[in-house]
Amino acid sequence: MEEMAEKLKLNRVEMPKQSPEKRRSNFEEVALGYTPEQAALEANRCIQCKKPKCVEGCPVGVNIPEFILALRDGDMPGAALSLKGKNSLPGICGRVCPQEVQCESRCVLGKKGAPIAIGRLERFVADWERVTKKCPPCELLPPSGKSAAVVGSGPAGLTCAADLARMGHKVTIFEALHEGGGVLVYGIPEFRLPKGIVRSEIEYVKSLGAELELDSVVGKQVQIDELLKGGYDAVFLGIGAGAPRFLNVPGENLSGIYSANEYLTRVNLMKAYKFPDYDTPIKKGKKVAVVGGGNVAMDAARSALRLGADEVHIIYRRSREEMPARLEEVENAMEEGVIFDFLTNPTRFLGDHRGMVNAMEVVEMELGEPDASGRRSPRVKKGSEHIVNVDTVVIAVGTVPNPLITSSTPELKATKWGTLVVDERGRTTMEGVWAGGDITTGGATVISAMGAGKIAAADIDHWLRKNGKWSES
Structure with missing residues (x-):
């Protein structure tokens, strides 16, 4: 019996997917997701480390042992609330995040066998919440009286907007395309990331209070300094690297x-x-x-x-x-x-x-x-x-960043590769303007962009509540 238990600990539960012969002729999602029984088996492999290193590998700081424990115990609303407390886009991350080199690479089970399938469990919980709508609402702080403009509705922008909205700030997201999601909708195929998942998670961000304005090209229809003069106290640039x-x-x-x-x-x-x-x-x-x-x-x-x-x-x-x-x-x-x-x-x-x-x-x-x-x-x-x-x-x-923003805003310093210069908090060289994601790093991962959006949101909140002056915060 002990030998069987040890074997289960070392071998992860594989996730079913379409056969190669079938899927190469359709655009339906390849990975089919865990069944409840498979998810429970995989969650039971987690040994609930006292000092979990997996959390250190997550750019958005998800409390991984907590949500897996709730899943293991059958508390699906608790698992969903734990996930969404840190990650506003779990259905997306569970599908496209490179967990194997981040959270899963830190899992202690990986030393002798296969690490916990954290991404697959995240996807399972996110899909359960999307279908059932049974996740308790996240806590929203009282209105701060401050407002922020978020330029770009890709992973960095959506994450920054969601966090700022939770912090009580009025948020407007400006998206140049006719549909929200940025690279999530134009760059990743349906068979890897269904667009219904993206739309659902955008709706969640909007439910927190963020507004989304489509067909709005910042740098052309409106300039950044016009946003700051027109009522926005801060601007976050999450415009990606789309060239x-x-x-x-x-x-x-x-x-x-x-x-x-x-x-x-x-x-x-x-x-x-x-x-x-x-x-x-x-x-x-x-x-x-x-x-x-x-x-x-x-x-x-x-x-x-x-x-x-x-x-x-x-x-x-x-x-x-x-x-x-x-x-x-x-x-x-x-x-x-x-x-x-x-x-x-x-x-x-x-x-x-x-x-x-x-x-x-x-x-x-x-x-x-x-x-x-x-x-x-x-x-x-x-x-x-x-x-x-x-x-x-x-x-x-x-890819490289589109030069529209930098060419129309000389206060923003860029590198020779066209990426924006920012400090460790996401602050650009223009007061009141932050940036994160591919516009600062060049082409990278969805989750790294989300991490940058999260860091910038925390600093924007601190800046707005303190005094709103670059030199004093």
Whole structure:
């Protein structure tokens, strides 16, 4: 009996998902979530450490043992309240947060076996609350008489807005697009993050008192200093890094070559995957190459398969060990039939008489010494050039911030990469303005952006309640 108990402690309960054969032809969610019985079994693995290190690995400070204990004891409202006390977007985080390198990497069970499936339990509790609506309301502080403008409704903005609203401040979120969610709706496919989940969690943030204004482009329709002069006491910038990077090689402007931003926006936000209900133009290639090795590259490649491609290749200049994508996403892509061309890099693209891409020249790479990122630097193998036939290419090699805000607001200091300069509290170089997320770090994770939004909200609250002067707080 003791041996069986020990075995249960070491082996996590696997979460069911669609078979590769079925899911590669639909955009429905791949991971199906735990059943109540599976969630209870996994929660029972938690040994309730007296000094839990898992909490240290959570950028938003969720009390992980507390919500798991409530789940284990059958107190689902208590589990949901514990989660939402720190995380206003648990249904999103439970799906896309890289728990394996954060909270789960600190779990003591991981020393001998598998760590607790914290993200999967978070998803289970969040989905239960979304369906039942039985979570007790979070405490809201009395109105402070202060107001804040939050620019951007991605993970950083939503988190900052939710925390400020709970603290009693009047909050307005300005979103440039026609739908809230930022990268959560335009960048992450339905099969990984259903948009109904995003909309539900935005509604939750609004229920705390935050207002959402869509089709509002700050930096163009209204300037930041106009917000501060027009009644807002503080501004938070969570506008992400939505401008694509390119390879800067010959032929990159041929038709049929997309940035990952454009490709995924057409598929997700503009719902090209729902043709003919949504007649969004997108090239449904038969032989598709996706250049890059991150989660965005996996999303683009897996979307291309679902749009009907016969063959999809990931072109990555390093080896599998250096890939920044989550292991789960790489494994899902491989199961679905995506082909990985490691140690390969494009040098130019070739087109036909109509200006459509029909081939690319690539070179083979080999790994040298580690670079500044800690990954081994790739270098070209001489004489390895060869031609590969393709009819669609997606460039997924990262993003940079849109320069609209910095170009229209000279008081905001930016780095040479276009990211905003902030201190450890999220304060920018312009008094009364904070920033967080990808606009300050470049492309990073959803949960790191949320952590930045949370840090900034705490400092904004302190600043507003103290005296509202940069030099005195």
